[in-house]
């Protein structure tokens with residue numbers, strides 16, 4: 001049974017006078033122009049405060065959240081975020097500063113941004129950072145604008161019109177390159193799920209501006225030939241862009257800078273501890289090597305003064321910068337969380353969390369291997385893995401059915417039907433924050449669903465069977481959402 005709306009709970013005669021009388025002596029009517037005055041009062045539900053609290057608390061409990069359950073959404077890194085990071089972000093000295101305050105009065109905030117930038121450079125093996133971009137896709141746009149600025153500065157922008165993107169790439173990669181005005185060419189994956197080097201070679205010439213890559217790639221495999229790929233792209237005069245949205249497998253272990261990448265974006269709201277999934281705010285910093293650093297957005301947080309007498313300031317003197325990409329300096333609260341996260345974990349802790357993420361993914365992959373087919377031969381994965389539900393499709397259900405039935409078992413669905421190179425893809429990212437017990441329970445649920453499909457696929461095809469809301473028209477819900485109660 002769907003929860004009745006707060007309007008259906010309305011009872012005539014119930015008080016709803018929670019808005020205190022105006023302390024202004026002058027009647028409100030005389031302050032508001034007549035043509036802006038509503039003729040009738042709003043049709044608010046007549047419910048007691050008690051009913052309102054019950055209603056919304058119950059609704060919030062029907063929501064699935066990372067705090068209430070396992071959320072193995074591949075390529076999204078839905079991990080538990082320690083509450084201490086939220087505590088730091090809410091410290092009044094950080095939360096209540098105003099972006100127009102003079103530099104001298106916000107030295108702590110500037111120092112935090114400076115130190116965070118430096119930590120992200122160390123983690124990625126890069127030289128300079130900008131914390132401005134508000135999301136991963138925004139970071140990509142920034143990075144590819146920097147690529148374009150570089151080719152303009154070296155007089156090659158006219159001929160370098162192509163950005164290469166693997167067929168397994170996240171959809172934002174080709175979208176980003178297209179937005180910056182590049183032609184996108186797809187690089188095929190080989191049978192192992194890695195970049196097809198021979199195909200890459202046929203695409204490399206002086207029309208190439210950049211190759212966008214993520215490593216580990218979206219099927220959760222490490223591009224072993226990355227040094228050779230980087231060499232070939234650089235030899236052709238192109239640049240290497242690293243999509244670092246999901247750094248959970250390599251942070252503290254391997255650095256994009258050492259692999260040959262020139263510019264990287266990170267998702268602080270995936271890897272570095274800002275809860276996400278609700279649409280923001282996020283933070284997608286861009287880090288660059290010496291070659292591309294001059295083109296980073298401005299202003300940049302800089303430091304002067306003898307040691308112990310540091311003074312931080314915003315540096316606008318960056319003549320080759322692509323300019324500002326975000327109002328003020330980006331989403332500061334996300335930066336505080338990331339900084340707290342990095343400082344509390346330290347170098348060893350960050351490496352440990354990556355190792356645990358890889359261990360968890362491989363353990364889960366192992367538990368499932370007799371029931372769900374691996375996307376590409378059974379190689380060890382990094383922080384996530386993809387299985388193909390073709391067997392379950394033949395038995396009359398689908399990746400979609402499995403995802404919906406998992407909800408009945410109390411688990412959030414994995415990512416499905418992506419990456420597109422895997423038929424009936426189910427992409428599972430357990431993250432480092434789950435216990436072996438949770439992983440075993442999840443595997444048991446998936447194995448039980450496999451059995452259900454063999455016995456009665458229609459039952460699975462009608463799932464979820466136990467939840468308040470069944471199957472919804474997802475396209476309609478996204479395109480024509482009804483956000484108010486129809487009266």
Ligand SMILES: *Cc1c(COP(=O)(O)O)cnc(C)c1O
Nearest residue numbers: 075135136137138170172243245
């Ligand atoms: C999530 C993700 C992005 C985009 O990040 P947003 O913050 O959602 O814009 C880009 N690339 C990869 C590989 C991702 O997983």
